[in-house]
Amino acid sequence: MQHRDGYIIDVSYPLHFHKEMQPVWLCHTIQTLGCAVPDISKPYRYCELGCGPGINLLVAAACNPAGQFTGIDFNQAHIASAQALAKKLNIENIRFIESGFEEFATNNSEKFDFIVSHGTWSWLPPKAQAGILQLIYQSLKPQGLVYLHYMCYPGAARLTGLQKVLYETAKITGGNSVQGIQNGMQLLRILANNGAGLFVDNPEIEKELAALEKELPAYLAHEFLTDYWHPQHSADLHRIVCQTGVNFIGSADSFENMDILSIPGNIQPILKNLPSQALRETVKDMARNQHQRLDVFQLEPQTLGFANHIGYMDNTVFKALPGMPSPGPLEFKTPIGTIPGPAEMFSPLLAALVQGPQSFYELRQIPPFKAEPGLLLQALNMLMWADYAHPVRPEQNAARASANMQAWLDQQQLPLQLLPECGSAVMI
Numbered sequence: 001m002q003h004r005d006g007y008i009i010d011v012s013y014p015l016h017f018h019k020e021m022q023p024v025w026l027c028h029t030i031q032t033l034g035c036a037v038p039d040i041s042k043p044y045r046y047c048e049l050g051c052g053p054g055i056n057l058l059v060a061a062a063c064n065p066a067g068q069f070t071g072i073d074f075n076q077a078h079i080a081s082a083q084a085l086a087k088k089l090n091i092e093n094i095r096f097i098e099s100g101f102e103e104f105a106t107n108n109s110e111k112f113d114f115i116v117s118h119g120t121w122s123w124l125p126p127k128a129q130a131g132i133l134q135l136i137y138q139s140l141k142p143q144g145l146v147y148l149h150y151m152c153y154p155g156a157a158r159l160t161g162l163q164k165v166l167y168e169t170a171k172i173t174g175g176n177s178v179q180g181i182q183n184g185m186q187l188l189r190i191l192a193n194n195g196a197g198l199f200v201d202n203p204e205i206e207k208e209l210a211a212l213e214k215e216l217p218a219y220l221a222h223e224f225l226t227d228y229w230h231p232q233h234s235a236d237l238h239r240i241v242c243q244t245g246v247n248f249i250g251s252a253d254s255f256e257n258m259d260i261l262s263i264p265g266n267i268q269p270i271l272k273n274l275p276s277q278a279l280r281e282t283v284k285d286m287a288r289n290q291h292q293r294l295d296v297f298q299l300e301p302q303t304l305g306f307a308n309h310i311g312y313m314d315n316t317v318f319k320a321l322p323g324m325p326s327p328g329p330l331e332f333k334t335p336i337g338t339i340p341g342p343a344e345m346f347s348p349l350l351a352a353l354v355q356g357p358q359s360f361y362e363l364r365q366i367p368p369f370k371a372e373p374g375l376l377l378q379a380l381n382m383l384m385w386a387d388y389a390h391p392v393r394p395e396q397n398a399a400r401a402s403a404n405m406q407a408w409l410d411q412q413q414l415p416l417q418l419l420p421e422c423g424s425a426v427m428i
Contacts, residue, residue, distance in 0.1 A: 002176075005100065006125050006227030009075050011177045013052040013119075014218045015414055017427055020252035020294050021048075021116045021147050022060055023067060024423035025384075028316060028391045029296070032377055033250045033257060034309050036143055036302040038113040040066060041394040047112045047139075048072065049101055049132055050120035054082030059416070061086075061094035062405040064423040065397045069094040070112075072104050089404040101131025105138065112139050116147040121237075123226040136297075137244040146297040147252055148241065155291025156231035158205050161198050162188060162212070166224045177221035185213060185220070234285055234293055235278035246297035248277070253294050254381040256284075261339060261378070263287050288335060310373060314361035317392045318380060320353040321426055322417065324388040327351045332382055341382065344368060349379055353389055357421075390422040399423075 002010040019025055023046055027037040038044055044067050051057050051071030061069040071094070073079055079098040086094050097104060101124075115136055121129060136146055151159075165188055170180025192199045192206050199206045212220060238248050250257045263271060267287045274280045284290070304312065327350040330341030348366045352358050360376070363369065369376035383389040399420035406418045418425045 003227065004074060005128065007074075007123060008177045008221055008225050009077075011218045011221050012077065013222050014216050015055055015416070016219070017059065017416055017425055018056055018118050018149075019387075019390075019424050019426070021056060021118055021149075022424045023064055023114060024391055024393055026114065026116075026145055026147060026252060026296065028384075029252055029254055029257070030145060030249055030298065031304075031309075031312055031316075032254075032381065034304050035249055035298060036304055038141070038143060038145065039394075040064070040113075042066065043068065044113040045110060046070070046114040047110075047116070047135070049104075049115065049117040049135070050124075051078070051082065051096065052119075053078050054085065054096060055416075056118070057094060057096075058082070058086060058089070058091060058405060059418065059425045060423070061091050062089070062401040063399050063418055063420045063425070064393065065093060065399050065401075066393075066395055067093060070110070071096045072099055072101065074098065074100045085408070089401055089408055091401040091405065101128045102134065103131070105131045105134035108135065108139055110139060111141045111144075113141050113144050114147070115140055115144070118147070118149040119222070121148055122151040122230055122232070123222075123228060125228045133241065133244050136241070136246060136299075140244075140246070140299045142300040143302060144299050146241070146246055146299075148237075148295050148297070150237060150293060150295075151231035152237070152285055152290055152293045153231055153233050154286055155289045158202065158208055159291070160231075162205070162209065163224045163229055165191075166220070167229070170221075170225050177225050178217045180225065181217045181220045184224075185217075189213070231291075234281045234290075234295070238278065238281070238295075241295075241297055246299050247301050248281075249296050249298050249301060251294055252296050253385070255334060255385045256288075256294075258378060258381060259284070261382075262334070262336060264336060313373065313377070314359060314364075315394075316360045317357045318353065318360070318363070318383075318389050319357045319392050319419075319422060320350075320389055321387055321419070322428075323426070324350065324353065324383075327354075330382075330386075332386055339382075341379075345375070345379055346383075349376075349383070350388075353383075357392060387426050390419060390424060390426075392421045393423045396421065 047070045051073050057071040079096045082096045166184035169184035173180040327347040329343040332339045402420040415428045417428045
């Protein structure tokens, strides 16, 4: 097991695509919450901290020709492979820099419309966190967006005992981090099968172990073998990040922004009466037993009035994705249980989208949504969350590099389909 600054560097991070950190998705999600967002129909700059092998950033650059994309990672092998792939695929609006976050923040002179980081904050040392904060403070443009993924309580509490066993087992294992994870998982299974009190007193933790056993060992190595594994309460993290001058806006997960759906019904009246945002977010985490968050912050947010808000939404065009179901009732399998999608609401919406891209204005002429734009927005957010629909890019300049990237993905047999009209991709 090899570390640099406490983080493993001997095993490459496996393919994971996160639609929520892509620029079109981010802008739409924050716009639905009533805030002005960067104009991505014009040139913009986007920075990912902890880009790993670069798949998320390469997809973003290949599918969003208006953006200039910068990826930062301290793993030399990740950066070298990402640079070589960008060159091979002729993706010109991208650059990769081998650097620690604090070093990059000190040396950087660019301003960014987006600063995003997935899978870093809760796994890296305090100096790397300070680098993230420094870059936000120095380099984020007004109305710029920060996407920050991290582990949170109370849900992550159930992982603490498992993580410690995995980490300590890997420390004494000869060989690489994958071998350390395999040994640690074997030990955890032996403990569970022989009635260790952690599993007897907490049956849900054995379910968690069973779920982890289905994951790739390389993914588990990156998830659990850092020297700096530290979940946080969202209220505490917000206080830290907001010292840079940004404001917490909401989640990049469209489902989590709909309290009426994502919070159990008997908790919703309690939530409404809580006097502070910090307490409300803490209670939301408890209501969902949340273990990770995809939080979005903004510098100098500008609230849209109703007329401007509906105007922005009316101009947004939505496209059906390849897996969209036929018209009829739907079922959404969410973290808090199955939520029905009634046919009277979703059938006409699905029927319209299957005919081709539709603007929000066109969709709100459908009978169920006339005079109910909020209901339409809720329905579209659920379709987006389920990978059934997606907003398209506001500009439709040719994304020439996307064909090269898709050919490479197919050649590597990677389960990712690019959606250049949407500036994104979908796992298949």
